[in-house]
Amino acid sequence: MRAMVFHGPGQKSWDTVPDPVISAPTDAIIRVEAVTICGTDLHILKGDVPEFTPGRILGHEAVGTIVEVGSGVHTRTVGERVLISCISACGACRFCREGHYGQCLGGGGWILGHLIDGTQAELVRVPFADTSTYPIPDGVPAEQMLMLADILPTSFEVGVRNGAVQPGDTVAIIGAGPIGLAAILTAKLYSPGHIVAIDLADSRLDAAAKLGADVTVNSGRDNPADAIRELTGGLGADVTIEAVGVPETFEAAVELVRPGGHVANIGVHGAPATLHLEQIWIRDLTITTGLVDTNSTPRLIDLVANGRLDAAALITHRFTMSEFATAYDTFANAGEAGALKVVITAEQG
Ligand SMILES: NC(=O)c1ccc[n+]([C@@H]2O[C@H](COP(=O)([O-])OP(=O)(O)OC[C@H]3O[C@@H](n4cnc5c(N)ncnc54)[C@H](O)[C@@H]3O)[C@@H](O)[C@H]2O)c1
Ligand SMILES: [Zn+2]
Ligand SMILES: [Zn+2]
Secondary structure: OEEEEEOOOOOEEEEEOOOOOOOOOOOEEEEEEEEEOOHHHHHHHHOOOOOOOOOOEOOOOEEEEEEEEOOOOOOOOOOOEEEEOOOEOOOOOHHHHOOOHHHOOOOOEOOEOOOEOOOOEOEEEEOOHHHHEEEOOOOOOHHHHHOOOOHHHHHHHHHHHOOOOOOOOEEEEEOOOHHHHHHHHHHHHHOOOEEEEEEOOHHHHHHHHHHOOOEEEEOOOOOHHHHHHHHOOOOOEEEEEEOOOOHHHHHHHHHHEEEEEEEEEOOOOOOOOOOOHHHHOOOOOEEEOOOOOOOOHHHHHHHHHOOOOOHHHHEEEEEEHHHHHHHHHHHHOHHHHOOOEEEEEOOOO
16 A cells, blocks of 8 residues: 655655555554545644654644454444544543543554554554444545544534533634644633734635635734734633743743633644743633543534534545645645645545
């Protein structure tokens, strides 16, 4: 089969590699129908994820058809079309029993395209297939499901749910990349009063406005505190969601929230940020962090199937697998290309 293989920092290629085989009874082999690229794949390519070793296949988001199951797979069948989640779940450990699949102690968690070969391939081995895949409901396009592999549950669980968004809230979302935009889509499910999108790139703010932000602020030009004060009678946002991953945006999320409000951090941070406890100890804040668990995936599938959530609105570019290198270039130069999510589908036949 062909697969997108990592060969060390800055190096990847669409190689011919051996087909995956069942190595545990709970495994399934899945023929990939469509796959996408995550910002985390770009971090891996830069060499930021040292446990991702050369020779490994990239990718942790896909939809496909099951072609083989191990003897321990009981609820998935050959020929079934499924969503492959970015988080695998053993289903039996303490954290899985609590729905905290991201923290799985039984060999799951974020393993695909991280600790084992990933989904950017014609075939992929998926461990714990019963508890790590979701059947695609009839009539739901593969592209809609693909967006539920990672970014929609991440933004919903770590941003909107951790931030406890309530009807009428003023929600400020810092960063309007795919994650911040998915936070806009899922915050809207709660009928907030105002969604304020904050970014440095006007193209991203245009996308935010199209997807439902009521107010957009280019923080390179304007101070978002002014817009938020105006909307909230000077109080501050009820909820701030950090979707960038640099110290200044986390610090801004804490500054922009009202007393008693919620700060939900989604960004992956590589450097320490300053928490001004000397200023905020008195403000009754709740600050949360998190890795996605994907325990919201069944609910998000229902919302997509019922037409309540248009996850595919985040897709800007489409390629076939033979164009994988171009897909990566487009996604990596998102600013110039106006790219949000790119979808790569298997060649026909
Ligand atoms: N917690 C989790 O489980 C989880 C899962 C997936 C992704 N993430 C993280 O979420 C973050 C966002 O992901 P993404 O794919 O949307 O990234 P992205 O790089 O596509 O988007 C980030 C956006 O932030 C904007 N930005 C950069 N610096 C800024 C600043 N100083 N002020 C305002 N805006 C600024 C950029 O213009 C861009 O639009 C990343 O840190 C990513 O690693 C976390
Ligand atoms: Zn991802
Ligand atoms: Zn587990």
